[in-house]
Amino acid sequence: MKQTAAQQPNRQAFTAFRSSPGVLFWPAVHVLCCLLSAAAGFRFSRLLFLLLFSPSPPSSSSLHHRHLLRQPPPAILPSPPPPHIHPPPPPAAASNGVVVGRHGIRVRPWPHPNAAEVARAHEILARLQQEQRRRYGVKDPRPVLVVTPTYARTFQALHLTGLLHSLMLVPHPLTWLVVEAGGVSNETAALLARSRLAVVHLPFHEQMPVRWHDRHRLEARMRLHALRVIRENQLDGIIVFADDSNVHRLELFDEVQKVEWMGALSVGILAHSQREGEKGQSPLPIQGPACNASGHLIGWHTFNTLPYAKKAAAFVGDGATVLPMKLEWAGFVMNSRLLWREAEEKPGWVRDLDEVGINGEEIESPLDLLKDASSVEPLGNCGKKVLLWWLRAEARSDSKFPAGWVMDPPLEIIVPAKRTPWPEALPDLAFQVIADDEDHVEVHPSKKTRSSRSKRSSRKKKKREAHVDAQVSDLFNRQEK
Amino acid sequence: MGSGTWILALLVLHSVFDGIYGLEQEVNHRTERISGSAGDVLEDDPVGRLKVFVYELPSKYNKKILHKDPRCLNHMFAAEIYMHRFLLSSPVRTLNPEEADWFYAPVYTTCDLTPNGLPLPFKSPRMMRSAIELISTNWPFWNRTEGADHFFVVPHDFGACFHYQEEKAIDRGILQLLKRATLVQTFGQRNHVCLKDGSITIPPYAPPQKMQTHLIPPDTPRSIFVYFRGLFYDVGNDPEGGYYARGARASVWENFKNNPLFDISTDHPTTYYEDMQRAVFCLCPLGWAPWSPRLVEAVVFGCIPVVIADDIVLPFADAIPWEEIGVFVAEEDVPKLDTILTSIPIEVILRKQRLLANPSMKQAMLFPQPAQPGDAFHQILNGLARKLPHNEGVYLKPGQKILNWTAGPVGDLKPW
Numbered sequence A: 001m002k003q004t005a006a007q008q009p010n011r012q013a014f015t016a017f018r019s020s021p022g023v024l025f026w027p028a029v030h031v032l033c034c035l036l037s038a039a040a041g042f043r044f045s046r047l048l049f050l051l052l053f054s055p056s057p058p059s060s061s062s063l064h065h066r067h068l069l070r071q072p073p074p075a076i077l078p079s080p081p082p083p084h085i086h087p088p089p090p091p092a093a094a095s096n097g098v099v100v101g102r103h104g105i106r107v108r109p110w111p112h113p114n115a116a117e118v119a120r121a122h123e124i125l126a127r128l129q130q131e132q133r134r135r136y137g138v139k140d141p142r143p144v145l146v147v148t149p150t151y152a153r154t155f156q157a158l159h160l161t162g163l164l165h166s167l168m169l170v171p172h173p174l175t176w177l178v179v180e181a182g183g184v185s186n187e188t189a190a191l192l193a194r195s196r197l198a199v200v201h202l203p204f205h206e207q208m209p210v211r212w213h214d215r216h217r218l219e220a221r222m223r224l225h226a227l228r229v230i231r232e233n234q235l236d237g238i239i240v241f242a243d244d245s246n247v248h249r250l251e252l253f254d255e256v257q258k259v260e261w262m263g264a265l266s267v268g269i270l271a272h273s274q275r276e277g278e279k280g281q282s283p284l285p286i287q288g289p290a291c292n293a294s295g296h297l298i299g300w301h302t303f304n305t306l307p308y309a310k311k312a313a314a315f316v317g318d319g320a321t322v323l324p325m326k327l328e329w330a331g332f333v334m335n336s337r338l339l340w341r342e343a344e345e346k347p348g349w350v351r352d353l354d355e356v357g358i359n360g361e362e363i364e365s366p367l368d369l370l371k372d373a374s375s376v377e378p379l380g381n382c383g384k385k386v387l388l389w390w391l392r393a394e395a396r397s398d399s400k401f402p403a404g405w406v407m408d409p410p411l412e413i414i415v416p417a418k419r420t421p422w423p424e425a426l427p428d429l430a431f432q433v434i435a436d437d438e439d440h441v442e443v444h445p446s447k448k449t450r451s452s453r454s455k456r457s458s459r460k461k462k463k464r465e466a467h468v469d470a471q472v473s474d475l476f477n478r479q480e481k
Numbered sequence B: 001m002g003s004g005t006w007i008l009a010l011l012v013l014h015s016v017f018d019g020i021y022g023l024e025q026e027v028n029h030r031t032e033r034i035s036g037s038a039g040d041v042l043e044d045d046p047v048g049r050l051k052v053f054v055y056e057l058p059s060k061y062n063k064k065i066l067h068k069d070p071r072c073l074n075h076m077f078a079a080e081i082y083m084h085r086f087l088l089s090s091p092v093r094t095l096n097p098e099e100a101d102w103f104y105a106p107v108y109t110t111c112d113l114t115p116n117g118l119p120l121p122f123k124s125p126r127m128m129r130s131a132i133e134l135i136s137t138n139w140p141f142w143n144r145t146e147g148a149d150h151f152f153v154v155p156h157d158f159g160a161c162f163h164y165q166e167e168k169a170i171d172r173g174i175l176q177l178l179k180r181a182t183l184v185q186t187f188g189q190r191n192h193v194c195l196k197d198g199s200i201t202i203p204p205y206a207p208p209q210k211m212q213t214h215l216i217p218p219d220t221p222r223s224i225f226v227y228f229r230g231l232f233y234d235v236g237n238d239p240e241g242g243y244y245a246r247g248a249r250a251s252v253w254e255n256f257k258n259n260p261l262f263d264i265s266t267d268h269p270t271t272y273y274e275d276m277q278r279a280v281f282c283l284c285p286l287g288w289a290p291w292s293p294r295l296v297e298a299v300v301f302g303c304i305p306v307v308i309a310d311d312i313v314l315p316f317a318d319a320i321p322w323e324e325i326g327v328f329v330a331e332e333d334v335p336k337l338d339t340i341l342t343s344i345p346i347e348v349i350l351r352k353q354r355l356l357a358n359p360s361m362k363q364a365m366l367f368p369q370p371a372q373p374g375d376a377f378h379q380i381l382n383g384l385a386r387k388l389p390h391n392e393g394v395y396l397k398p399g400q401k402i403l404n405w406t407a408g409p410v411g412d413l414k415p416w
Helices: A003-019 A022-040 A047-052 A117-134 A158-167 A186-193 A212-233 A252-257 A306-311 A427-440 A446-455 A462-479 B002-030 B035-043 B061-066 B079-088 B124-136 B141-145 B168-172 B208-213 B245-255 B272-278 B293-301 B331-342 B348-355 B359-364 B376-386
Strands: A144-150 A174-181 A199-202 A240-243 A263-266 A266-269 A286-291 A299-300 A332-335 A386-390 B053-054 B102-104 B152-155 B181-183 B224-229 B262-265 B279-285 B302-309
Touching: A022 A306, A117 B224, A117 B279, A117 B348, A144 A158, A144 A212, A158 A186, A174 A186, A186 A199, A199 A212, A212 A240, A240 A252, A263 B245, A266 B348, A286 A386, A306 A332, B061 B124, B079 B152, B079 B376, B124 B141, B141 B152, B208 B293, B224 B272, B224 B331, B245 B262, B245 B279, B245 B331, B272 B279, B272 B293, B279 B293, B293 B302, B293 B359, B302 B348, B348 B359
Parallel strands: A144 A174, A144 A240, A174 A199, A266 A386, B053 B102, B102 B152, B152 B181, B224 B262, B224 B279, B279 B302
Antiparallel strands: A240 A332, A263 A332, A266 A286, A286 A299
16 A cells, blocks of 8 residues: 555646646635535545546556455445555655555454453463462462351351352462361361362351350350360461451452461451441441551551441341451461460460460450450551451341252242343233243243243232242241251 | 592582572572663663753743643653753763763753643744754854754654644655754654654653552552553544554454453543553554553553554664564554464563563653653663764765755744
8 A cells, every 4th residue: 555655646746737727726626525525424535536546557456455444334435545556666765664544444354252362361361470479479478277167057158158269269378277066067068078178177066056146255265166276286377267257358368478476457347237328427347456657556446336236136137237346356367376385486475275265254356365465466558458358147047048059859839030120011911821831831840940930020919929938938948957 | 638628618619609690590580681782771871971062042942831831741742841951960961062972952842732732833843943043053063063963852743744643744854954963752663754864762751750659569460461541543533534543543442342351441540550550461552653652651560562553663772672572563463463462472471571570671761850870861862872973974064065944844934
């Protein structure tokens, strides 16, 4: 596409014109073009004249154009400068290389991603990130000991699977101590077996109480039990208290590598309910270390429970806001050597674990393990970075769930979905059709049943719903473990 | 016994040397130093290698213009102003013109801004011409060489062609009076009328403090494969499409708007700098002119620049090995961009990232105030020093005249 060269001989032709009495010629052409543009409604490119008056004949040999030129909408009159016009041999260097003017927009015939290339790009990214971690990340990571109290309940699968996946992504060597209230159960063991982590499944032979207050105390005792196990076996590493209902960022596990003896993190508390319009400033829902300007620990932020005092949940599943304790265990990390009987350089401000928790002493937070709380190290940019969130979402303690979350035998009840994305439909006529269809559909194998269940739109009658609910709960009762 | 002590001494020496070698390996392992002429050249110190005389022009050529519109200090053409300030207080400046190797006339030709902040170049030729007339009448040095040992900073779109539209810029060509001078400009394209032989190509100005404040920790994983923010179609100036960026940007959009690896859009996010630091490749396609501040931003933030501009001449190309740092894609290969980028071997990408992490590369792209060693000001001076000593063609014989003072469009001859 050597247009500059083509234009130059044209220019000479034009100036020749100008010197002749055609002084009016070019303004007339300009006026003509303007009128044509006004008539057609778009800018009329004068490149047409180039095509018509170009001195060299357009040769028919087209260049090796493999590209699909973007087709202009058929209304545009002059085509984009056709690549198959060969200009006269270009004068020396000036017009080699890139040409000024209009170019086609090259679009390949299938402008969509190629799966193999996307896979390759992800490999490249993974390798680059590994290199980044190696260069800028934590050097010589210490192993992490994660302590989690749990018990078999409806939401256990939800919470524990989330935690499990987070822990599987941690790049450092990890040991997971799971303390289960009520002894080792198959449910929990099945969940834990799915991970490829080193899990120590510890039974704790007491049942989890229903009241939240009692529950918090039991969990503290379960964690102490795990700490005693660490002490007996002299496990080495950094102890992270990860509750199964919390959400952790992976940066947490890099940040805790910085702890020397005992560290404190900021925990975001997700207990805030938006239902009442809160006027005024609500303070940040964060529990964690408070620092002064020079980065030293001077106190603790705790969650303000006063606004919720009357509406706090008393037992699991009562529908009110669940409140955290003053300082959650999850916000603390410690070096396991603090617990050992003999460790060199063990600081004097930690109590011996054997003396803790006996005689009915209440351990509310890891600070009770210390004689002096002022040597705790604030982590996460002095608590400014929130690396984990606390949220207790639990179902009622008497709620039932299918064992292992497997429906066996498959459901035979079709429950109309209460909320579907398509609009409310039509009246009874359609409902009758469904009543007929339902009997018909039940014969199909289970997969189809489930999908047709979800296709049901929101036409429901209250009676029918109550009836169905009773049936569903019957089925669940049948399937409870 | 004697041989035993010899062996011991040898062992000690061996371990000492190993230690030093190991240490050097450790340092080199982090950021790969480009060995050979290219890399070392970035760290040359121009002080003592050249002397520059700065003409004292009336303030209507510089200070008054800046005073009228202080926005000139922040836009991407601000290099002309900062270069002037740097030279005024630099050790290479000499107050004795007889011993000067290079002469500099501070004319702020790119400071006539529209309300939107874009520079209008219409008065620039007259301004430059008027300045040169002043120089040639008040000092004898211009006439001695007809400008061959003078340099000017012309950072506008097409350099000394003084127009923002490429066709008109080519028509005008380089200002006649600057035909013998050395031009320091951001524009660079091979075989182009507006790139004179011997010009020094510099990066566009990007505010160093602003980029400094947006740095994120280097261990943030780079998870964006290709990143670009900017226009694909310039609907205001190019309604038909196909003129802007020679269709290359539009081609990028049409081919890759559905591709999850390409994070491209016309947004103006506030996290633009942070996002670049989370990206592996940053596209630097041409716009109306082939150069773009994205190249500077990509180098500073460690993102591998993917340059899509045929025949472009990159800044300080004789000192920075751009082929080893960036990826060059021909405009006709844009539809295959994803194939090209994913088929680069991983070792090559890692090497490019290591080279980009070299702080001297980032320094060379910036115009910090106050000037620091190795920055763009020093690279310009290095470039000027490399052109010394002047050859015989520079000095004219008495009575010899080369420049045509009346050439060029009639409008340029009007006084400013």
